[in-house]
Amino acid sequence: MQEKWHKYLTRPAPRYTSYPSALHFNTAVGPKEYRAALENIGLYEPISIYIHIPFCTQLCWYCGCNMRVENDPERARPYLDAVIAEIKQVGDILRGRGVVSQIHFGGGTPNYFDPKDLRNILDQIEQSIGFTDLSPVCMELDPRLCTSEGIHALAAIGITRMSLGVQDFDPKVQEAINRVQSFEMIENCVSAMREAGIDDISFDLLYGLPLQNADIFADSLRKTISLSPERISLFGYAHLPQKILHQRLIRDEDLPSPVERADLAALADEAFLKAGYQCIGFDHFAKPQTAIARAAQEGRLARNFQGFTEDTAKNVIGFGPSAISQIDGLLAQNAKYISDYQQTIASGELATQKGVKANPMERRLGVWIDELLCRQQANLCDWYEIVAPDEGDWLALRQDLQQFEADHLIRLEGDEITIKPEARAFSRLIAAVFDPTFANQQKDRSAKAFSRAV
Numbered sequence: 036m037q038e039k040w041h042k043y044l045t046r047p048a049p050r051y052t053s054y055p056s057a058l059h060f061n062t063a064v065g066p067k068e069y070r071a072a073l074e075n076i077g078l079y080e081p082i083s084i085y086i087h088i089p090f091c092t093q094l095c096w097y098c099g100c101n102m103r104v105e106n107d108p109e110r111a112r113p114y115l116d117a118v119i120a121e122i123k124q125v126g127d128i129l130r131g132r133g134v135v136s137q138i139h140f141g142g143g144t145p146n147y148f149d150p151k152d153l154r155n156i157l158d159q160i161e162q163s164i165g166f167t168d169l170s171p172v173c174m175e176l177d178p179r180l181c182t183s184e185g186i187h188a189l190a191a192i193g194i195t196r197m198s199l200g201v202q203d204f205d206p207k208v209q210e211a212i213n214r215v216q217s218f219e220m221i222e223n224c225v226s227a228m229r230e231a232g233i234d235d236i237s238f239d240l241l242y243g244l245p246l247q248n249a250d251i252f253a254d255s256l257r258k259t260i261s262l263s264p265e266r267i268s269l270f271g272y273a274h275l276p277q278k279i280l281h282q283r284l285i286r287d288e289d290l291p292s293p294v295e296r297a298d299l300a301a302l303a304d305e306a307f308l309k310a311g312y313q314c315i316g317f318d319h320f321a322k323p324q325t326a327i328a329r330a331a332q333e334g335r336l337a338r339n340f341q342g343f344t345e346d347t348a349k350n351v352i353g354f355g356p357s358a359i360s361q362i363d364g365l366l367a368q369n370a371k372y373i374s375d376y377q378q379t380i381a382s383g384e385l386a387t388q389k390g391v392k393a394n395p396m397e398r399r400l401g402v403w404i405d406e407l408l409c410r411q412q413a414n415l416c417d418w419y420e421i422v423a424p425d426e427g428d429w430l431a432l433r434q435d436l437q438q439f440e441a442d443h444l445i446r447l448e449g450d451e452i453t454i455k456p457e458a459r460a461f462s463r464l465i466a467a468v469f470d471p472t473f474a475n476q477q478k479d480r481s482a483k484a485f486s487r488a489v
């Protein structure tokens with residue numbers, strides 16, 4: 036990590052998995068607005084579906100997800116009925132409009148439930164909304180709950196892509212985050228997935244975890260490469276103990292410094308590129324022949340709530356507590372708590388609790404920011420036309436860009452801004468200077484809930 040970049044490491048930046056971000060959600064958006072947006076989906080408009088499974092058997096201390104530890108699966112079962120009812124509700128509103136482009140099960144832990152319960156959810160989607168064998172069905176899996184039979188059963192019900200939460204292979208790091216899973220366990224999962232015919236396996240890795248250092252992380256990277264997943268997502272651990280209380284179980288003194296964190300990210304970058312992976316956006320890697328790598332090569336890469344994706348559907352419909360839907364500029368989020376969600380769905384209502392309707396400028400700016408993050412390049416004149424900044428804001432932006440250019444983060448050629456490949460870890464920070472809402476929040480110091488840039 037170049038020394039001149041150190042000053043950027045602790046600056047906050049939004050995640051930009053949506054624009055406006057979830058921090059702007061308010062109760063002006065509710066079931067009525069969500070219903071109206073669903074009614075406006077066109078006959079053949081692609082829809083990406085997200086199903087949230089909010090249960091886990093054990094708490095990982097770094098976790099920032101909306102989940103509940105539930106060791107009695109019977110207590111969790113009514114949740115399955117609620118999700119199925121919600122799918123029916125949405126299907127009744129869609130009345131055959133829309134085409135499912137992808138289904139994604141996330142959590143929590145989707146493999147908390149038996150594959151036949153998950154099959155019931157897929158059956159309901161097929162009945163109420165419809166999908167074809169060509170729609171990829173992706174699932175995040177906790178390797179500690181995987182068995183060879185379970186993986187084969189998931190493949191048999193139609194799961195075509197599997198993503199394993201690996202984080203780090205080192206036993207001491209795993210103890211420090213309360214997530215112990217051996218290399219052999221992950222290796223067995225990958226073997227079972229291959230036997231079951233899964234040819235698109237993804238690993239999630241985290242840098243910035245307690246007790247991680249360059250040697251430990253280099254070993255985890257070697258082990259990852261030896262198992263040859265098709266895709267790798269590399270995220271920085273966001274330590275927010277004031278907001279996420281259980282993260283206080285992680286000792287501050289065990290965390291790598293900002294510079295060490297950035298060095299870990301750079302180490303991963305180098306190792307994966309050397310192993311033949313292609314960089315996707317700024318935090319994903321994929322083998323060059325995968326669908327996502329081809330999308331990046333052909334300028335079709337997109338960004339949604341799961342991060343970078345080859346799925347270009349503009350509509351996302353989320354099911355389950357806290358799930359976010361995005362339809363035609365409307366972002367609508369379901370009730371956060373499982374009990375509230377279940378009660379609302381049981382009463383026959385949509386469970387939307389809050390959201391935001393992007394104005395025309397925000398919609399265009401969201402597309403521009405996606406372009407910068409996905410292609411690492413965008414046009415400044417287009418941004419000027421979208422935002423129409425006053426002279427003071429335009430001057431401030433020019434100053435930021437000149438500083439970025441002097442620090443070798445970006446290249447400015449004519450009207451084009453390009454993020455340098457070696458600086459792509461700073462992509463969100465660079466995007467943030469083009470975001471007037473974020474700039475205003477910075478002024479009134481209300482941006483503390485954003486994660487750090489790297």
Ligand code: SF4
Pocket residue numbers: 090091093094095097098099100102142143144177200
């Ligand atoms: S398995 Fe995932 S969702 Fe569950 S506690 Fe661990 S990190 Fe959180």
